[in-house]
Amino acid sequence: MAISHRKPYNFSAGPAILPPIVFERAADAVQELRQSAHDPTAPGCGLSILEMSHRGADFDAVFKRAQALCHEVLEIPATHEVLFLQGGASLQFAMVPQNLGIAGKPAAYVDTGAWSKKAIAEAKVAGEVRVIASSAETRYDRIPELPPPASYADASYVHITSNNTIYGTEFAALPEVGEVPLVVDFSSNIGSRPVSFDRIGVAYAGAQKNLGPSGLTLVAIHRDLVERRVSDQVPLISRYATHVKASSLYNTPNTFGVLVLMLVLEWMRDHGGLEGMFQRNERKAAPLYQFLDESQLFRPHAQPGSRSQMNVVWTLDGAPEAERDAQTKAFLSAANQAGFSGLKGHRSVGGCRASIYNAFPPEGVEALVEFMRNYERQQ
Ligand SMILES: Cc1ncc(COP(=O)(O)O)c(C=O)c1O
Known part of the structure; x- marks a missing residue:
């Protein structure tokens, strides 16, 4: 049974995305x-x-x-x-x-x-x-x-x-x-x-x-x-x-x-074992952090040197404090409608979290960065 590309992009923190071939063979x-x-x-x-x-x-x-x-x-x-x-x-x-x-x-x-x-x-x-x-x-x-x-x-x-x-x-x-x-x-x-x-x-x-x-x-x-x-x-x-x-x-x-x-x-x-995974993960996490560091609206939670390649956490601290919760909700809702699922941050930090485990496709991160860039421009 072939399973085609599945929308939305799945940023769930876990249980999380697995490679499409695994779904096929497991179903088999x-x-x-x-x-x-x-x-x-x-x-x-x-x-x-x-x-x-x-x-x-x-x-x-x-x-x-x-x-x-x-x-x-x-x-x-x-x-x-x-x-x-x-x-x-x-x-x-x-x-x-x-x-x-x-x-x-x-x-x-x-x-x-x-x-x-x-x-x-x-x-x-x-x-x-x-x-x-x-x-x-x-x-x-x-x-x-x-x-x-x-x-x-x-x-x-x-x-x-x-x-x-x-x-x-x-x-x-x-x-x-x-x-x-x-x-x-x-x-x-x-x-x-x-x-x-x-x-x-x-x-x-x-x-x-x-x-x-x-x-x-x-x-x-x-x-x-x-x-x-x-x-x-x-x-x-x-x-x-x-x-x-x-x-x-x-x-x-x-x-x-x-x-x-x-x-x-x-x-x-x-896909290259641990070294292959590391390179794949680096390619995904680096542009997302770079975007967050440059953004006026979104702020990364983790400090450089301690940043996770698997879970990228950010808040909307660029928004006025009184509006932050509402703006976060509005962003998550817009992201969900645009096909980005599971971005809601854990309740203890608030904000957003993109879990980009090994199986998460690099093009999903590119699409997310583009979406966030456009979203910020429109605010
Ligand atoms: C780092 C870490 N440790 C432990 C746990 C708990 O795992 P489990 O629910 O399988 O007991 C989690 C769950 O997300 C986790 O992320």
């Missing part, structure tokens, strides 16, 4: 899974991906291929186990402290906004938390500078949110944290740029931005951390060791989600 596999889901001419196995056992040979082939592609395309080294779990990134907020927290050693967190705060709240349930840096004072418009690693060398781990979906800020590079394991919430920029996993103890990401549908969480954990001491109070299902031992089949996985993730990774591989 819903009808009947082929021996090779990425090859529409391969023989079918007689069943839909939605109705087959997660322990059968047909799904096993999909699962193994998806895992292998995580290593190959996302460049996750063999030192790290790849798990496909459920419960979203939010469950990882709880599993990380339950599995990596060590009694008497605080967990160090970098506070870069709403998602870090949720992660911190869960970590506080499990033990002591030390916030080592925060950009709360500037309304999370930047990535704060981290203190020297020696100042938190006693921590059980350091947690960062690599991309802040709501505020549109992103770590330009992973921080150097010394010997303490680095834990990264990669939910909204995984696969968007080259990353060295050598520095990472645990990385996790809800799939629903760059990797596939909601209901699937990718976890990459260094083998040395799988068996880190866990209190007897932690339920078996919340232990990384349980899922590693069961190869992510401790409970029934999101089988359809794993298939879609596999298809997305194949698309990424065919």
Whole structure:
């Protein structure tokens, strides 16, 4: 079934846009899974991906291929186990402290906004938390500078949110944290740029931005951390060791989600892998930020040096304060009518947000900039 170019342009923050070829092949596999889901001419196995056992040979082939592609395309080294779990990134907020927290050693967190705060709240349930840096004072418009690693060398781990979906800020590079394991919430920029996993103890990401549908969480954990001491109070299902031992089949996985993730990774591989994605994303984000920097009406929220390539956030701060809310509403309504969907900003920042994940087409950003330029001229 061919799916033609779909209007409107989808700027949703997540669940988010996926490549058109993925929709085609996933739709195909819903009808009947082929021996090779990425090859529409391969023989079918007689069943839909939605109705087959997660322990059968047909799904096993999909699962193994998806895992292998995580290593190959996302460049996750063999030192790290790849798990496909459920419960979203939010469950990882709880599993990380339950599995990596060590009694008497605080967990160090970098506070870069709403998602870090949720992660911190869960970590506080499990033990002591030390916030080592925060950009709360500037309304999370930047990535704060981290203190020297020696100042938190006693921590059980350091947690960062690599991309802040709501505020549109992103770590330009992973921080150097010394010997303490680095834990990264990669939910909204995984696969968007080259990353060295050598520095990472645990990385996790809800799939629903760059990797596939909601209901699937990718976890990459260094083998040395799988068996880190866990209190007897932690339920078996919340232990990384349980899922590693069961190869992510401790409970029934999101089988359809794993298939879609596999298809997305194949698309990424065919488009230059992480370096290809980085260049594609740079080409999209740079002109949008340039326009925002030059605009008299629209103002980018994130400071240069901290700007996200995935979520571009702006307000209409050029409008008189008394009119700002009404003008924002009017702009969003005009944009929606012109075929730009999902631009409404998160309620904690207000304004607008263009989520331009890997699959978002460059021409959609060009069209948006042109629309905004014309809109401003008419005001
Ligand atoms: C950076 C980040 N972390 C965590 C989450 C929460 O993910 P989930 O809803 O899958 O638990 C989100 C959701 O948008 C996110 O953007």
